[in-house]
Amino acid sequence: MAQSDTITREPPAPAAIDPKVLRKALGAFATGVTIVTTTGADGGDVGLTANSFSSVSLSPPMVLWSLAKTSSNIEAFRSARHFAVHILAADQESLSGRFATKGIDKFAGLEVERGHDRIPMLHDCTARFECRTTFQYEGGDHVIFVGEVLDFTHSERSPLIFHGGRYGVVIRKEAGRPECPLADSSLSPNDLIFHISRAFFQIRREAMEERRRRGWTEHEYAALSVLGREDGKTVAEIAALSSFPGRQVTPEVIAGLAERGLVTVSGPIGGGSEVRLTASGRQSIIEIIAIIKASEADALKDFDFSEVQTLIQLLRRLSGGSQPGWPPLPQQDQRSG
Amino acid sequence: MAQSDTITREPPAPAAIDPKVLRKALGAFATGVTIVTTTGADGGDVGLTANSFSSVSLSPPMVLWSLAKTSSNIEAFRSARHFAVHILAADQESLSGRFATKGIDKFAGLEVERGHDRIPMLHDCTARFECRTTFQYEGGDHVIFVGEVLDFTHSERSPLIFHGGRYGVVIRKEAGRPECPLADSSLSPNDLIFHISRAFFQIRREAMEERRRRGWTEHEYAALSVLGREDGKTVAEIAALSSFPGRQVTPEVIAGLAERGLVTVSGPIGGGSEVRLTASGRQSIIEIIAIIKASEADALKDFDFSEVQTLIQLLRRLSGGSQPGWPPLPQQDQRSG
Numbered sequence: 262m263a264q265s266d267t268i269t270r271e272p273p274a275p276a277a278i279d280p281k282v283l284r285k286a287l288g289a290f291a292t293g294v295t296i297v298t299t300t301g302a303d304g305g306d307v308g309l310t311a312n313s314f315s316s317v318s319l320s321p322p323m324v325l326w327s328l329a330k331t332s333s334n335i336e337a338f339r340s341a342r343h344f345a346v347h348i349l350a351a352d353q354e355s356l357s358g359r360f361a362t363k364g365i366d367k368f369a370g371l372e373v374e375r376g377h378d379r380i381p382m383l384h385d386c387t388a389r390f391e392c393r394t395t396f397q398y399e400g401g402d403h404v405i406f407v408g409e410v411l412d413f414t415h416s417e418r419s420p421l422i423f424h425g426g427r428y429g430v431v432i433r434k435e436a437g438r439p440e441c442p443l444a445d446s447s448l449s450p451n452d453l454i455f456h457i458s459r460a461f462f463q464i465r466r467e468a469m470e471e472r473r474r475r476g477w478t479e480h481e482y483a484a485l486s487v488l489g490r491e492d493g494k495t496v497a498e499i500a501a502l503s504s505f506p507g508r509q510v511t512p513e514v515i516a517g518l519a520e521r522g523l524v525t526v527s528g529p530i531g532g533g534s535e536v537r538l539t540a541s542g543r544q545s546i547i548e549i550i551a552i553i554k555a556s557e558a559d560a561l562k563d564f565d566f567s568e569v570q571t572l573i574q575l576l577r578r579l580s581g582g583s584q585p586g587w588p589p590l591p592q593q594d595q596r597s598g
Numbered sequence: 599m600a601q602s603d604t605i606t607r608e609p610p611a612p613a614a615i616d617p618k619v620l621r622k623a624l625g626a627f628a629t630g631v632t633i634v635t636t637t638g639a640d641g642g643d644v645g646l647t648a649n650s651f652s653s654v655s656l657s658p659p660m661v662l663w664s665l666a667k668t669s670s671n672i673e674a675f676r677s678a679r680h681f682a683v684h685i686l687a688a689d690q691e692s693l694s695g696r697f698a699t700k701g702i703d704k705f706a707g708l709e710v711e712r713g714h715d716r717i718p719m720l721h722d723c724t725a726r727f728e729c730r731t732t733f734q735y736e737g738g739d740h741v742i743f744v745g746e747v748l749d750f751t752h753s754e755r756s757p758l759i760f761h762g763g764r765y766g767v768v769i770r771k772e773a774g775r776p777e778c779p780l781a782d783s784s785l786s787p788n789d790l791i792f793h794i795s796r797a798f799f800q801i802r803r804e805a806m807e808e809r810r811r812r813g814w815t816e817h818e819y820a821a822l823s824v825l826g827r828e829d830g831k832t833v834a835e836i837a838a839l840s841s842f843p844g845r846q847v848t849p850e851v852i853a854g855l856a857e858r859g860l861v862t863v864s865g866p867i868g869g870g871s872e873v874r875l876t877a878s879g880r881q882s883i884i885e886i887i888a889i890i891k892a893s894e895a896d897a898l899k900d901f902d903f904s905e906v907q908t909l910i911q912l913l914r915r916l917s918g919g920s921q922p923g924w925p926p927l928p929q930q931d932q933r934s935g
Contacts, residue, residue: 280657283747284656286727286750287725289685289752290632290757291629291630291759292627292629292630292652293626293629313653314627315629315652316624317664317742318737318738318740319620319738319739321739322617322620324624325652325664348627388626388627396735400654400744401657402655402656402658403660405735405744407735409738413615413620413623420627424770425770428771429768429769431761432911433765434907434911445884446884446887448887450914452894454893456909457913458802459913459917460794460913460916463918464791464794466842466843469842469844470843489783490781505803506807507816546784550782550784551782554785557790557791560916564915571769572909572916573793574769575908576793577793578901579897580797580800
């Protein structure tokens with residue numbers, strides 16, 4: 262670190278900075294992801310993924326990006342009179358990967374529109390800028406290309422982000438959040454579980470009202486849910502898969518479902534009896550699941566794709582990664598042992 | 599839009615581009631947020647918020663940013679031999695706002711470290727680059743400043759994002775997600791409610807085991823929860839506040855709690871009787887809530903601040919904004935009407 266009292270110092274020799282560490286530090290600046298395209302001297306389409314884009318000027322409209330002097334595409338862009346910059350949307354990670362890959366036909370199968378000098382321009386990006394190369398500036402091991410924007414398109418799609426060497430999505434910050442008093446005798450909006458519980462009850466409310474109208478207990482619903490996921494389980498398996506303190510799928514619960522024609526049971530009911538949904542039972546659970554899915558879709562109506570994905574991803578991490586079990590988790594939960 | 603068959607065209611007159619619309623399109627490129635600082639000709643500290651930062655070169659190490667020619671700070675940076683770029687963390691929105699505000703003493707109360715030529719450098723940013731001004735390039739209504747990085751610091755803090763004119767945070771995409779077969783007879787990891795339910799059961803599991811050990815039914819727990827949030831409610835109010843299909847806080851439930859010394863009831867038990875926690879009842883609910891909060895903290899141990907805030911924000915939106923009610927929602931829920 263610089264010393265605070267030093268007024269004049271010689272700069273350190275360039276060797277003092279490790280490019281790998283510097284690259285990591287520079288990666289702390291999050292960016293969008295762009296694909297820059299042009300036409301080579303041979304008339305072929307050229308394009309690459311870049312995150313060095315920056316807007317420069319509004320009047321005249323100008324943007325810049327930079328390209329390594331060692332890039333195989335450097336001559337194409339140095340001699341090109343025009344280029345196009347495409348800002349990628351959150352779901353275009355694979356397109357980003359394609360244009361970052363050497364030795365493949367990056368444009369294979371892609372529909373392109375032709376701009377000035379027939380430069381290839383892609384569809385369906387968040388924004389696109391068609392530029393005339395205005396300046397090429399020296400930038401160490403890179404060339405800085407400054408272009409005047411001749412034409413552009415723009416949509417409201419959520420952008421793809423690059424940060425710390427990985428892709429991400431952006432979530433807007435809320436303008437402000439009401440303060441809640443801290444309390445130890447209740448949960449409050451400061452607690453995550455407050456919001457998880459609310460969402461849980463809200464999305465399931467209509468389906469649970471329908472369950473009650475059909476005269477199913479919570480235990481019966483739990484048993485039917487397990488069979489809806491995978492039919493043909495034993496009574497003991499169903500009990501284990503729906504285990505949660507206060508919820509008990511006993512042989513009597515299964516017997517009650519069998520009496521109402523919702524399941525069939527192999528032989529006299531015991532822990533080892535196999536249970537299967539009848540056609541009526543399957544139809545019933547499909548109807549309940551459809552209500553839950555409709556409530557979920559309703560709750561998510563103002564969410565965009567990347568917000569839903571982010572929410573699922575965070576909840577997945579919260580519940581401990583990718584284990585495929587349906588809640589409630591099996592009783593051999595580590596945290597209660 | 600450009601027409602696909604046109605090979606040579608005159609560029610449109612600059613007047614054809616509306617700067618407001620262009621600015622919006624350029625805002626589609628998400629960026630981090632930086633504060634750039636230097637020392638003015640008078641020796642005073644100068645700094646401003648900028649998102650035009652871009653890394654340029656690794657060897658020699660170089661970065662760039664651009665500043666409007668009309669900026670009151672342009673002469674300071676034009677004549678400065680050094681500048682520092684600070685990349686802001688997710689929780690530094692107010693610092694960003696301060697350095698974007700004109701006419702205030704931006705450095706008031708801030709601790710600064712002194713770099714080359716005594717330029718002011720801030721603490722606690724995600725990354726910081728101390729630079730020697732190498733090039734100043736023409737960029738329309740802006741000047742592009744290219745600096746050689748002399749020294750830098752770097753941390754793993756989550757960055758502040760600017761996109762579409764608003765602040766945000768970045769959420770990393772998962773490397774890949776197992777595909778789930780679509781099914782209409784069960785919920786799967788494709789469904790958000792699958793993950794909400796898992797998190798709900800997991801975070802509450804230990805507390806619900808403790809509830810069972812204490813011999814409380816779910817209905818009794820619901821009643822105690824309501825009183826833990828706000829003591830002194832009538833039996834009817836408690837029933838309404840804990841209403842959910844299958845959950846019933848009846849006068850008998852309250853009578854059971856009173857028998858065990860957990861609550862006191864005013865007069866003979868009826869809908870209008872006021873119910874209050876006893877010291878023992880209050881202590882009991884505090885203990886259960888503490889278990890839930892500990893489980894939540896455990897589940898969140900690998901989350902950083904902005905991830906937790908993002909999760910809460912998304913769940914809050916999911917449940918319909920800022921209404922303060924505790925789940926379950928009152929029975930006059932629109933969606934069941």
